Amino acid sequence: MLETLLTHVASAAEATGETTEASGDIMSSLGIDWQMLAFQIIGFALIVFLLGKFVFPILLRSIDERNAKIEEGLKAAREAEDNATKAQSKIDDQLAEARREAKEIVATAKDEATAMLSKADEKAKQNAKHVLDQAHDEISKEVIAAKKALHNETLELVASATERVIGKTHSAKADKAVIAEALKGADK
Amino acid sequence: MSSHLSRTKIAHYVAEQLRAGKRDVVAELAAFLVEERRTGEADLIMRSTLEQLEAEGIVLADVTSATAIDEAIKTELQKLTGAKQLTLREHVDESVLGGIRLETPSQRIDATFAHRLSQLRERKI
Known part of the structure; x- marks a missing residue:
């Protein structure tokens, strides 16, 4: 092909x-x-x-x-x-x-x-x-x-002291007066 | 005497005999109690006897004091008991410290210092 x-x-x-032979001069010059x-x-x-x-x-x-x-x-x-x-x-x-x-x-x-x-x-x-x-x-x-305790101790002290004091100082005369007073109180 | 007499009846009999001045009744009573085997009731019977006598104005009382009591006090005691005939058994006890304690078959009055001090000690809490 x-x-x-x-x-x-x-x-x-x-x-x-063949056809462009005539114009060939211008072209060949270019x-x-x-x-x-x-x-x-x-x-x-x-x-x-x-x-x-x-x-x-x-x-x-x-x-x-x-x-x-x-x-x-x-x-x-x-x-x-x-x-x-x-x-x-x-x-x-x-x-x-x-x-x-x-x-x-x-x-x-x-x-x-x-x-x-x-x-x-x-x-x-x-x-x-x-x-x-x-x-x-x-x-x-x-x-x-x-x-x-204080109450009891005080009572005991008072009782003991009273015993000692009475034992030493309570005379027969005083005792008679106490007895007479006690009997009057009991009689009432 | 018949079997199992009551204490009251026995006491009544004894009191009657004593009022009549028959002191042998005490020995009779003792023999009776031994025979009946009721010696355990002796104290009760004697107390009952004394109560009956007291009711009739014949009083046997125990008196305790720190020193010997005189006639004035004895008179006061008679007035206090209201007895027609008061027989006192006196006890001198220095431990009571002072005052007097009177005990009869039906009552007891304790106005001794020892009792008061004892009451004071009982107030301990």
């Missing part, structure tokens, strides 16, 4: 060579060779044709494939970015929830600690009051016991 094409191009060049130009144009067209038929499709296909891959990659990247954003958002939500729960736990713990302290304080006060009351009771009992 290529040989047939080149044969046709040569025949056409020979034909145009340095333009019509035959060569025609060959170059035909060759360029042939190359363009061949490239367009055999090379450019392959190139374009590979470029398209590469674009598709790039597009795929970009899509995957966007999807990954979306997923990452969603995951981050989820993490942020969970963190916020965890912080809220932690805050609640701390508040509850503080309240419970305050309540326990109050209870312990109240219990300590009650214990102290109980100890104080017991001490007061003990002291009262001891005071009462001491008063009893």
Whole structure:
């Protein structure tokens, strides 16, 4: 096919060579060779044709494939970015929830600690009051016991002293007077 | 005497005999109590006898004092007991310290210092 094409191009060049002889002087003064130009144009067209038929499709296909891959990659990247954003958002939500729960736990713990302290304080006060009351009771009992002991000891001392004094000083005359007084009292 | 006479009846009999001046009744009573095996009732019978005599104005009383009592006190004692005939058994006991204690079958009057001191000691709590 290529040989047939080149044969046709040569025949056409020979034909145009004859018709352009008249204008050849202006062109040769410009340095333009019509035959060569025609060959170059035909060759360029042939190359363009061949490239367009055999090379450019392959190139374009590979470029398209590469674009598709790039597009795929970009899509995957966007999807990954979306997923990452969603995951981050989820993490942020969970963190916020965890912080809220932690805050609640701390508040509850503080309240419970305050309540326990109050209870312990109240219990300590009650214990102290109980100890104080017991001490007061003990002291009262001891005071009462001491008063009893003093009362009894005083009675005993008075009785003993009276016995000794009367034993030493009571005369028969005084005794007679005491007896007479006692009998008068008994008579009444 | 018949078997198992009451103490009251025995005491009444003894009192009658004593009022009549028959002192042998005491020996009779002792023999009776031994025979009847009622010697444990001797004190009760004697007390009952004395009570009956006291009811009739014949009083046997024990008098205790730290010093010997004189006639004036004896007269006061007779007035106090209201007895027609008062027989005193006098006891001198220095431990009573002073005052007088009179014991008859039916009453006891303790006006001794020892008794008063004892009452004082009883007020211990």
